Amino acid sequence: MKKHLLILVTIFLPLLLSAQAKKPTIMVIPADVWCTANGYMMEFENQGVTSRIPDYHRAVQEDMDLVNTITKVGELMAERGLPLKDLASSIRSINQANAENEMTVSRTSGSSISETPLDKLLSRAKADILVELSWKINTVGPKNSVTYTLRGIDAYTNKQVAAAQGTGAASFSAEVPVLIEEAVLQHMDNFISQLQAHFDDLLTNGREITFEVRTFDNGSGASLEDEYSGQELTEIIDEWVAQNTVEHRYNLTDATEDMMIFEQVRIPLYRPNGMPMDTRHFANELRKYLKKAPFNLTSKVLTKGLGKAIVVIGEK
Amino acid sequence: MTQKLLLTLVMLFAAFSISAKDDKVEPLTYEIEGAGTGVQGTYLVKVTVISKKSKITEDLIARCAVHGVLFRGFSNKELRQHQKPLAGSAMAEAKHADFFKDFFKEKGIARNYVASVNSSRQVVKSGKEYKISTIVTVNKEALHKDLETAGIIKGLNSGF
Structure with a gap:
């Protein structure tokens, strides 16, 4: 009798423990427009065609405001129970793969593997939702304000599933990092509520x-x-x-x-x-x-x- | 005998009147608007309570602020601020009426999520009523977390 019970428990316990849908993964990346405006783009040749793509690696290494903003968004998302995948860590993992790919050449022509860094980022990090982040400092006389945009893109369907955008009140005295932090705090709840609606839709449909x-x-x-x-x-x-x-x-x-x-x-x-x-x-x-x-x-x-x-x- | 009957009647009416007083839910009449960006985990809002009395309790202001944050949301054109209601919509209140009846009762739990900002109270007489405005800080993170734990609102990881 005990043996039967043990068998039943062994069969059903893993089912009960794992009967949860896969939680969507989210990663914050700087938007292309932000990378262009701040000089974090690089050119590369893909089968004879020159393409410009964002240099995420240099951006996270050199731009303190970007790192602070990504960290703040991550902190707020974690507070709501959904920690983010970290861009910097993902890039480190991609670099490892790059090093391996660079050693891989074809036997006949010696050609190396062709793949854009964005392809690698998407395939390596496997983030379900990419949150594109951008901001712009507006200066009118002594006053500064921040125009801030946050867009949640489903990495596979390429649909915009959540967004928050707006320009904050102008300030004489506040420093730029403070204005950016205020913008993040001000817009995050609306962004999360749209993300919540998207998740509800996933669960229903x-x-x-x-x-x-x-x-x-x-x-x-x-x-x-x-x-x-x-x-x-x-x-x-x-x-x-x-x-x-x-x-x-x-x-x-x-x-x-x-x-x-x-x-x-x-x-x-x-x-x-x-x-x-x-x-x-x-x-x-x-x-x-x-x-x-x-x-x-x-x-x-x-x-x-x-x-x-x-x-x-x-x-x- | 008459005394006994009278006593029974008095007790019966007293019980009814006490129960009627308990059931009576004072409607919250107020306006709410944004008052800037609060520190992390909080909302800074200006609540204007409309009352027949010029002096109102902090408890009433707090209940109005939490009610507004949960079911009305707030905005401020000057500050370019817009915040959706934390609980989704006013429908959430009707859906969980039993929970919110206790939550918003006088000196109820709602009071705990609000810190009043000192010396910001303004009283304006408008007809037969008074408009009492105060800027308050609502601890929205704690509010969200507690309502999520109580199953009233959903968290981002609900269902996954």
């Missing part, structure tokens, strides 16, 4: 992800137009997505014989067994479905952060 189905060009001839019992594979996958999304909420934005792109796909936060659902698991469910008869298709699941999954049909 499911997590929004982007989802793609593609085929490997390996000569196997696998196509999304292949028919099974009179139905094309595109129709079958479309129906599967409809059945597995919250209130059938999704948008099939593009479909060809080689790819299907689903956007605004609302996946449930929990699986039927109570465990948390994520993008990889959602994509894996489709992979398993396609592996079964009558399809018998082998597929590979690729994920990009928490919000994007690609199922590539044809091989592993």
